[in-house]
Amino acid sequence: MSVTAAQGFTAAGIAAGIKENGNPDLALVVNTGPRRAAAGVFTSNRVKAAPVLWSEQVLKGGQVSAVVLNSGGANACTGPKGFQDTHATAEKAAEVLGRGAIEVAVCSTGLIGVLLPMDKLLPGVETAAAQLSEHGGEKAAIAIKTTDTVHKTSVVTGDGWTVGGMAKGAGMLAPGLATMLVVLTTDADLDSATLDKALRAATRVTFDRVDSDGCMSTNDTVLLLASGSSGVTPGYEEFADALRQVCDDLGQQLVRDAEGASKDIRVEVINAATEDDAVEVGRSIARNNLLKCAIHGEDPNWGRVLSAIGTTSAAFEPDRLNVAINGVWVCKNGGVGEDREKVDMRYREVHIVADLAAGSETATIWTNDLTADYVHENSAYSS
Amino acid sequence: MSVTAAQGFTAAGIAAGIKENGNPDLALVVNTGPRRAAAGVFTSNRVKAAPVLWSEQVLKGGQVSAVVLNSGGANACTGPKGFQDTHATAEKAAEVLGRGAIEVAVCSTGLIGVLLPMDKLLPGVETAAAQLSEHGGEKAAIAIKTTDTVHKTSVVTGDGWTVGGMAKGAGMLAPGLATMLVVLTTDADLDSATLDKALRAATRVTFDRVDSDGCMSTNDTVLLLASGSSGVTPGYEEFADALRQVCDDLGQQLVRDAEGASKDIRVEVINAATEDDAVEVGRSIARNNLLKCAIHGEDPNWGRVLSAIGTTSAAFEPDRLNVAINGVWVCKNGGVGEDREKVDMRYREVHIVADLAAGSETATIWTNDLTADYVHENSAYSS
Structure with missing residues (x-):
């Protein structure tokens, strides 16, 4: 289910060697269209990780073809080299997928202040692209875990269309979002302005109201991608309601998996x-x-x-x-x-x-x- | 030393039976004059304990003859009955000391939402009054401890005058002060306006910058009493500097004794x-x-x-x-x-x-x- 519950999406999750323990650490989500409309919400922390700075620019165009996500390193507070690494990641995905780099969003999570091992990450993007599948949503959700004990996915089905997604995050949950990476997908046929409106409305009353420990991350990102492949354009309220349900469900899963919590x-x-x-x-x-x-x-x-x-x-x-x-x-x-x-x-x-x-x-x-x-x-x- | 380091003050600390474990829990500090000038700074929490509401009114007159302090109960969130209890405490001290109740400040610390055992507290005020001594400062400092592992006192001596004091507080330290009760005394001959100015300047850069756990108390109180018995009126800067040193020293002692801390x-x-x-x-x-x-x-x-x-x-x-x-x-x-x-x-x-x-x-x-x-x-x- 996860990000591949909706039609028009493929995904993969692999172990690229970014994490020293060999666990899965790289996910790829691809919108196969026909539409590539997208919206995004990012951390309000003024110290933003390189992938946030990059993806904010990508989302200004309102189109996202693919998202590369890695655990095992936040690529935050890594200066110009860190930004170059994010850019190179987007370029690599664009190259192997035959898309434009400016339509490739990037998300990272892990320790702040450490450069990513690009010699492992870039080949990993190629490996992930070769494993893209319409059933790859679970593997993608698993690959973005850090201290999460379980992977988090959710799906809500409308009348002829679906919205689903995956999330990671178990600590640093706080307003302006958590060290929370969330990718939501839908096959509803909607433009980026509508997606943006619905996403902001949903996060305002869900992820933004999850405050596990008051600490706000440098890397929080919530992306919403629409493929339009169902050919259905639901009414705004109907779609916004379904999206809010998915966000609420994922937000609850984050709370239940918060680090060390017993209540x-x-x-x-x-x-x-x-x-x-x-x-x-x-x-x-x-x-x-x-x-x-x-x-x-x-x-x-x-x-x-x-x-x-x-x-x-x-x-x-x-x-x-x-x-x-x-x-x-x-x-x-x-x-x-x-x-x-x-x-x-x-x-x-x-x-x-x-x-x-x-x-x-x-x-x-x-x-x-x-x-x-x-x-x-x-x-x-x-x- | 403590509150009796300066001339013109007596103090006592006793076990009145407010604490179930029989530890000292009631302190009395009396200004024997000739002056009774005073200033006070209180919690900025909008939920204020009864003794804070009472003492704020006392301080508006700029004169304090005595301070009654109890541990073993905060008398916060106790409604009209709690306020009556604080008033009765001030009346009792006024009666046994032959002063006006409106010149008696009251401070309480302990659990919120529980009424004080007045059948023990009021007789305790009489007992404490009978034990007032120019050497009672240490006992008073001990009687106001809650989870404090040590009692806290400090003294700075000027040219012919002295400023000293006592403090309690080990948790809930936060801006707008801590669950911190502090009584400072001086034998310098100063009016209440000068005391107020110096006290606000001192707390702003000392107690207000101690933030052990970000939690602000309903009971924070810092009082400064001047007896004038040295007959010396120091220059403002000289006095303000000494007062700041005492506040800084007491603030440091609070940090070092913070609950459960290892750093x-x-x-x-x-x-x-x-x-x-x-x-x-x-x-x-x-x-x-x-x-x-x-x-x-x-x-x-x-x-x-x-x-x-x-x-x-x-x-x-x-x-x-x-x-x-x-x-x-x-x-x-x-x-x-x-x-x-x-x-x-x-x-x-x-x-x-x-x-x-x-x-x-x-x-x-x-x-x-x-x-x-x-x-x-x-x-x-x-x-």
């Missing part, structure tokens, strides 16, 4: 004056290390929720705030509410509701707890 | 366009969980420094950034610099320099690494 936390902010207020408060709660530790310890420490809300500029009165944890309103009107002993926190899913009592807007942010395993995974070796 | 990290941002830029970048680096884990693992992962800088709005060009870790410029011009193998990270002190190459302003933020012990301390029990 998946849904922070739902309700009755906010504005959606921006709701997002700001949700993020503040999601990023509070003390609360994340408490959740890990299965302690419904609502005081830490209130202290996180208090650091925001959102509209609220402290003595009107209410907080529920797993359905129990442990804080009412800014003070002690129902008995915290009633809160059952044995399960992986945790649901926090913060009621600002200041309006009618809402937003949900997804995050994880903070664990000794997270510390271990991110301190024991460079990543 | 003390000095993040120095240089060549910023503005001081605000330098502070924003310093805080962003100090709050990056991935970097804090890497430092714990003694991994000079400068890519995480750059990715943290990239999330700020500070003026900089990515390809002009330089980063040094413990004296080794591991990142030059946004890319690979000196050999990272040269970085020696065996010691507790870690020094990160981020050169923005955008101006001449500088700021230093103090933080800690992120460790499994931090997770344990903040997940194993409510605090």
